[in-house]
Amino acid sequence: MTDPGDAYVHPRYLAGSTTIGDPGLRPALDADWKVSHDDLGNVFLPSPDQRIRIGFLPEGDDDALWKIAAYEETFASPRWGAAFASECPPEFVTAFTTVLVETHARGGDAFLGDGLSRTGDPYPVLAPLTDADWTVTDDWWTLKVTSPDGLAGVWYRRGAIDHDGELTSNAARWQMWGGPRDLGWYAVFSTHTPAPFITATAAAIADPAPVRRWSGELTQMTRAHARITPVRPPAPTPGDIARAHWRPAPTARTRTVPRWSTSTPSGRLPAPARAAARR
Template identity: 40%
Template sequence: MSPQATPQPDIDGDVYITPRYLAATTGIGDPALAPLLALGWDLRHDDLGNAYMTAPDERVRLGYLPEGEDDGLWRINAYKDLFGLPAWGVCFNDRTPTEFVQAFTTALATAYEQGPEMYLARPDSGTDEHDPFLAVVPLLKQGWEIDQPRWGVFALQAPDARAGMEFTTGNLDPEAELTTRDARWQLWAGKSIERPAWYATASTDTPVALLAALTQCVADPAPLPRWREDTFSYIKDMAQLTPILPPRSPAPTPLDVQRAFASRRLAALPAASVPRWSTTSRPALPSTRR
């Protein structure tokens, strides 16, 4: 790594990636698990290295599945009936930027603290708080536009056409929403929705507050740090990579300025006028008269 690209101590990476939705995963799941661990959720692992988290009331479950059967790395389900189908489910594939998953789990932790009326809240266009439109507002504010609307699908596309979001209307198969990409909501980035670099899906009854936290993070114009050598080739072709420069020296304080001024004044004095310490004996005092 060249000195010009030395990252700051609190930044894990040597380049910034713009736009952030082309940044792919960090490969580390801990940041997304942390908000739920802080609430005392139970964490267990299997022999393959998969991780499973369960809320204290057992109504929300998370799976971090690097050794799963498909590319669904993150699966989060919530239940009204502990022995029934999930009330809602979300999936992030194995290349989704970890920061996006963390935004979702952070919002989930907040909703969980507020109770089932929040983490099981169904979208409702008749209310201000749970209107599904709130989930797309962060994208619209960043210039995402309606993309070739077609029957049964409301779609948005990023300004560079490298990311999009789709909302499918009509009746959907509840089980298919949880196990395939045929879900109510789908967010993606890459060359096309058919060949995404990463994708995330959310079923019909996923709370709007959780979706809005996700889209807010995706729409954030701030870049994300990554290591250049770990960056996928498709990202280098589509995104802008900017070296992370060393941190600038902090601005001098008034005390620093005062010390520097005093130092310059001392250096400008003639040598003879500069007081010096002496190790010689002091001159003898005059003797007293007898």
């Protein structure tokens, strides 16, 4: 049965977070990566070879809810890092982790990537957005691709960027964002992040299909700027109507007086408690 509180949100880059880690972690969990927790409730998923680490950090030390890094050697500094802010729609994280886990499963070092060192051209990476008629502004130093409503975009920065600074701040080679200033989300990817991972994320952002949210978790940004459509239950079929009105003809053996039943009630079970949105 459809929850009457459910709604579709469009465009999806204004849908906000669901405040749960399951969607973004699911590709790694399905691949049997082992999950661990700290005492604060942060979740960690390393790959079996310890060369990729995914963290879901509701109690982290900044506003990045998701942090992902890849390593050439187990005890080396990260080859590349990615981070998604707390209000980022989890569909975008899932797009990234899906391709990441699939690439790792094929073996080899392709998951380490090398950014754009082979072509130096960021345009193919952002093709899902330019194909969707997002506006392109390029002053050579920065390539900017912006949504038609001006409420989402991607920046690619050319020139030299400090590697360690990319891994510890938002001064990264790639930045994606959505929503108005101070109410939106961001995602950042350092220089060597594999281009296919960024393209998959861009494709999820450009996807015109709405995403589903529970009305109680819609953020101020979503309510103010997105198009929200309640999810309607499907219309009953003639068979549904016939079954709803069917009653057996009473017989000598048929009880017509209501009685208590030990069978499972036909009503919907209570929904599980939802995590409160982070502020």
